[in-house]
Amino acid sequence: MLSYLSSHDTRLFREGGDKAAELLLLAPGAVQIFYGDESSRPFGPTGSDPLQGTRSDMNWQDVSGKSAASVAHWQKISQFRARHPAIGAGKQTTLSLKQGYGFVREHGDDKVLVIWAGQQ
Known part of the structure; x- marks a missing residue:
């Protein structure tokens, strides 16, 4: 993709x-x-x-x-x-948040957590 x-x-x-x-x-x-x-x-x-x-x-x-x-x-x-190769190639787990949007992506030994908290 x-x-x-x-x-x-x-x-x-x-x-x-x-x-x-x-x-x-x-x-x-x-x-x-x-x-x-x-x-x-x-x-x-x-x-x-x-x-x-x-x-x-x-x-x-x-x-x-x-x-x-x-x-x-x-x-x-x-x-x-x-x-962080997990960004492009990782398996995503979407987080359940009360506000904002977040996910974890994992690929091999690389793991990232990304959270958008909303407007500043």
Whole structure:
């Protein structure tokens, strides 16, 4: 299974902010980050192809500018995922919580507990 937010064949998903990173990068299976998902790369000019805007230039100026905090969050969650194979390949046990959502995933010797407590 491959999960993604955006691709060159779909509209760009720019809603959700940091939660988008969490939902994608903590999803089971393989994940794909389309260039600019982490920095909210804007839709570009389309010309004659309405989807051409999904292939706009990377917004490098925003990576260290206005999107730096978002890029850092994506990096942190990506590094966590890379260190813990249970995130993508583990067997999930969903937790019964009064508030929020949580799960445990286990794969070999790797075990992670993830809890979303709700809005801050």
